[in-house]
Amino acid sequence: MTELDGPSLGGPPVHVWVGPSPTLIQQIAAFAVGIMGVLFAGVGPLLLGGLQASGRLSAAQLGQAGTVELLTMGLAAAAAGPVFGTKNLRLIAVVCGLVLAICNLATTRVTGDVLTLVRGLAGLPSGVMIWLVTGLIVRSPRPERWSGLYLTLQTLAQLVVVAAISALILKPFGVDGGFLCLAGLSLVAAIIGLAAPKAFAPIQHGQDDAKGLPSLRGWVALAAAFGFQAFILAAWIYVEPLSRQSGHPEGTAGLAISLSLAAQVAGGTAATIIAGRISWFWALMISIAGMIGLLALFYILPGAAIFLAASAGFGFLWIFSAPYLTPVAIESDPSRRAAMFGPGASLLGCSAGPFLASLVVSDTDVRGGLVMGMALAAVTMAIIAALHLTSRQTTIKT
Numbered sequence: 001m002t003e004l005d006g007p008s009l010g011g012p013p014v015h016v017w018v019g020p021s022p023t024l025i026q027q028i029a030a031f032a033v034g035i036m037g038v039l040f041a042g043v044g045p046l047l048l049g050g051l052q053a054s055g056r057l058s059a060a061q062l063g064q065a066g067t068v069e070l071l072t073m074g075l076a077a078a079a080a081g082p083v084f085g086t087k088n089l090r091l092i093a094v095v096c097g098l099v100l101a102i103c104n105l106a107t108t109r110v111t112g113d114v115l116t117l118v119r120g121l122a123g124l125p126s127g128v129m130i131w132l133v134t135g136l137i138v139r140s141p142r143p144e145r146w147s148g149l150y151l152t153l154q155t156l157a158q159l160v161v162v163a164a165i166s167a168l169i170l171k172p173f174g175v176d177g178g179f180l181c182l183a184g185l186s187l188v189a190a191i192i193g194l195a196a197p198k199a200f201a202p203i204q205h206g207q208d209d210a211k212g213l214p215s216l217r218g219w220v221a222l223a224a225a226f227g228f229q230a231f232i233l234a235a236w237i238y239v240e241p242l243s244r245q246s247g248h249p250e251g252t253a254g255l256a257i258s259l260s261l262a263a264q265v266a267g268g269t270a271a272t273i274i275a276g277r278i279s280w281f282w283a284l285m286i287s288i289a290g291m292i293g294l295l296a297l298f299y300i301l302p303g304a305a306i307f308l309a310a311s312a313g314f315g316f317l318w319i320f321s322a323p324y325l326t327p328v329a330i331e332s333d334p335s336r337r338a339a340m341f342g343p344g345a346s347l348l349g350c351s352a353g354p355f356l357a358s359l360v361v362s363d364t365d366v367r368g369g370l371v372m373g374m375a376l377a378a379v380t381m382a383i384i385a386a387l388h389l390t391s392r393q394t395t396i397k398t
Contacts, residue, residue, distance in 0.1 A: 019201020034133025042158025049240020050175030063358025074347030076127025097190025166254025218333030229349030235373035260315030267320035287321035
């Protein structure tokens with residue numbers, strides 16, 4: 001969700017809550033549960049890389065595990081509404097926290113394809129937990145502001161947990177210690193879930209805005225959103241083995257991920273501040289071109305210092321450019337139906353990227369994931385350029 005959602009979509013008023021206003025404690029609880037639900041997206045590259053280093057996953061299985069978990073997470077987030085409705089939210093939050101804790105604990109006991117299966121199961125409660133906080137956000141007075149707050153807080157949480165696991169857990173306890181840490185945090189989320197809202201008020205959608213399918217150009221714009229996330233995850237999921245292949249000191253990958261997360265916070269803040277003041281098209285195109293250049297830099301296996309700097313730059317451009325996918329969809333499909341499908345397309349891209357990369361890597365050389373990422377990025381740029389240059393609209397404000 002971005003600042004373009006809400007008031008322009010013909011939904012409920014954006015200055016009041018839809019239904020009863022939740023208490024501050026309920027709001028904090030929903031955010032905490034949702035943050036735990038998406039935590040593995042930031043911690044995953046570090047821990048999955050550690051599993052591959054310990055011989056419990058092959059390089060291909062690493063990508064497959066990342067694919068399956070993100071895919072089930074997205075499917076669960078999409079299906080939770082029709083399955084659970086708007087009631088019994090506290091019970092749902094508690095059960096999901098407990099199930100996620102069990103999955104994280106079980107990860108310490110399995111290897112290979114069974115481990116991939118367990119991570120796929122972990123994506124189910126995670127997706128429902130994300131759905132719970134999304135339900136709060138879409139009913140809030142300013143959905144775009146609350147969505148931005150959630151994005152910032154989840155990134156900060158990922159940064160803190162990655163830094164803590166890298167500095168305090170991995171060396172004395174190994175990668176299993178990292179998953180035990182996640183299991184403990186999941187139990188905390190289950191306890192906090194007792195304070196979540198009991199139920200949500202139904203949302204009344206507009207007659208045309210929330211129904212129907214995108215236009216043909218809208219579907220093409222969704223392909224761009226898919227490709228954007230796919231190219232990023234195809235490369236980034238292999239950051240830990242890539243660091244090892246580059247001959248870096250132990251702990252470099254963890255520091256690279258931490259720096260990237262910090263830069264993502266800065267990138268999201270920068271995008272928010274300058275939104276509407278620059279051309280979204282050129283911001284997006286230059287950012288993607290910059291990320292292609294950084295992937296090429298990773299390919300030559302640079303030293304640790306350059307690797308860390310490139311990781312930070314990649315993280316900044318990643319989150320800085322992501323919000324500009326929304327005006328791509330709106331310009332391509334002014335009905336905004338494509339924009340409403342954007343998060344789903346992005347999640348599918350997140351799951352497809354690691355899978356595609358897993359087809360072109362080996363246990364001794366994971367740079368095929370970088371090549372796949374650059375190829376997907378180039379296709380994404382071509383789609384965005386073609387849509388923009390053939391559009392009848394001349395100006396879209398982000």
